[in-house]
Amino acid sequence: MEIFKAVASEKGVPSSTLAVCHTMILEDVSKLPQVDSSGISLSSLDESHLGLVNQMWKFAKDEIAVSMIRNMITHFPSCCVLDPEGKPVSWMLMYVSCAMGMLYTLPEHRGKGYAKVVVSTMAKRLHTEGYPVYCFVEPENMVSYRLFKNLGFSEDPLYKHVFYTFNEHKIFQG
């Protein structure tokens, strides 16, 4: 962070920190509680969902974000809950760093247990495929923090994750 800030300032390039997040890791997948997914239609995201995911992602909505999300949807694991019309109402993706992210439930569908199902499904799948299971949570996002804690994740004090703009581009640091 200090190096990026110093270089940006020296070159006169606009830069700013958007968020400094806790790293939450699931060390032991057997700690995942049983989550009832009966009656919930689960799927992976596809390119037709790109606009919706981009619209709801809080950090950016520009072309760079669109191409990043397209890459994630196309080449990496994802999970979503579909409504009866086949529209995603809750979802989670994986960044190229292998971190799970962009967890989101549409406001009218919150509190139905969808995020719990999506996170535990992704966590089991990533573990089975040999990935580490971790994600980032902003310190003020207590709902999300508790959600991951209750699913067996713990905070890794050694790592923070920073969303940082540099010359109007987003960069991601573990």
Ligand SMILES: CC(C)(COP(=O)(O)OP(=O)(O)OC[C@H]1O[C@@H](n2cnc3c(N)ncnc32)[C@H](O)[C@@H]1OP(=O)(O)O)[C@@H](O)C(=O)NCCC(=O)NCCS
């Ligand atoms: C965080 C978020 C994904 C939770 O989605 P959700 O589908 O409503 O979550 P669930 O229904 O699975 O609930 C998970 C837990 O959070 C609790 N919870 C959900 N919304 C809550 C709220 N507004 N206040 C307090 N607790 C809440 C639930 O009671 C549940 O707790 P439990 O395990 O003790 O039963 C959703 O609020 C959201 O999209 N927020 C905006 C984006 C965001 O913050 N994403 C996370 C980035 S790390």
